[in-house]
Amino acid sequence: MKNLFFSVPVFLFLITGFLQAQDSKVDDIIKYCKSIDANIDEENYYNGYWMHTINYRSNCRAIGLQITTVKFYYEQPRDSLVENDKQSDFLDIYKPPVKIKVEYNIAASQNITIEYYYNEAGKLVYYHFLTKGDYRCGEGNYYFRNDKPVKIKFQPLDEGKEVLEKFQSIEKDSEFTGQDIITIKKILNKADDYRKMFDRLIYIEKLDK
Numbered sequence: 001m002k003n004l005f006f007s008v009p010v011f012l013f014l015i016t017g018f019l020q021a022q023d024s025k026v027d028d029i030i031k032y033c034k035s036i037d038a039n040i041d042e043e044n045y046y047n048g049y050w051m052h053t054i055n056y057r058s059n060c061r062a063i064g065l066q067i068t069t070v071k072f073y074y075e076q077p078r079d080s081l082v083e084n085d086k087q088s089d090f091l092d093i094y095k096p097p098v099k100i101k102v103e104y105n106i107a108a109s110q111n112i113t114i115e116y117y118y119n120e121a122g123k124l125v126y127y128h129f130l131t132k133g134d135y136r137c138g139e140g141n142y143y144f145r146n147d148k149p150v151k152i153k154f155q156p157l158d159e160g161k162e163v164l165e166k167f168q169s170i171e172k173d174s175e176f177t178g179q180d181i182i183t184i185k186k187i188l189n190k191a192d193d194y195r196k197m198f199d200r201l202i203y204i205e206k207l208d209k
Contacts, residue, residue, distance in 0.1 A: 025150050029143050033117045033126050036098050040073055049073040049098060052201050068104040072097045072198045094202055096122030100194045109134040116191045123147065124191040131167075132159065138167025142187060149176055149184050 039048035056068040077092040102114040110133030117126040124147070129140040137157040143150040156167040172180070 025145055026143050029117075029125050029145075029150070032119075033099075036073070036117060040099070045076075050076050052198070054197075054201075063105075063107050066105055068102070070194070070197075071101040072194075072201065073099040073101070074198070092202075094199075095120065096195055097198050100191075100198070102194075106133070106135070110136070116194060118191070118195070122195055124188060127187050127191070132157065133163075134161075135163060136165050136167050137163050142184065144188075147188060149180070152176065152180060 036049070041047040042051060045051060050073070052072040052074070054070040058066045058068065060066045074097040075095050077094045079092050096118055098118055100116040100118075103112065105111050110131065113130040115126075115128040116124060117128075119125050124144050126144065127142040131138060137159045139155060139157060141151070141153040143152075150173065152170070152172045154168055154170040156169060176184070
């Protein structure tokens, strides 16, 4: 009984320490993402990150016209001198994008915005999902470290109007469910696909030049 009595404070101390460590990781991720956004100026790239944009126009069943925009934010590349016997060339060296933003509509009543934030190594650190319109209003936040979830948070948005489906309020920093893990894997796979798309864009840009 005495051992149990002394183990309870230790257990509470460990849990408190774990939660504080998780909060610190999340705070660092939020600070990092805010620093990226502070250096995005879509009107004047010279003030911060540069941007490539892809626009899609699709005629989707039950939706009609759907416009999808994908924006890739990245650091201005540096160049490296490559010399051979015949000539000297400068090779552009790109870092992975720091952020990728996807926007699309569902008919005329719902707008979706998804943001992927990457660290310098090209690893996903933050995924943000925002839906606004007549159907649902809310956002989802996924925080990552080394391809592992640190925290998941969902919260509704007050748009001052009734919506057809309420967005649930959820906050998790441990004991992720099997469905959470499936969703996380899908997010990581999509983040990797978008990053590969950025590499492809760099290649295509040079084809006729």
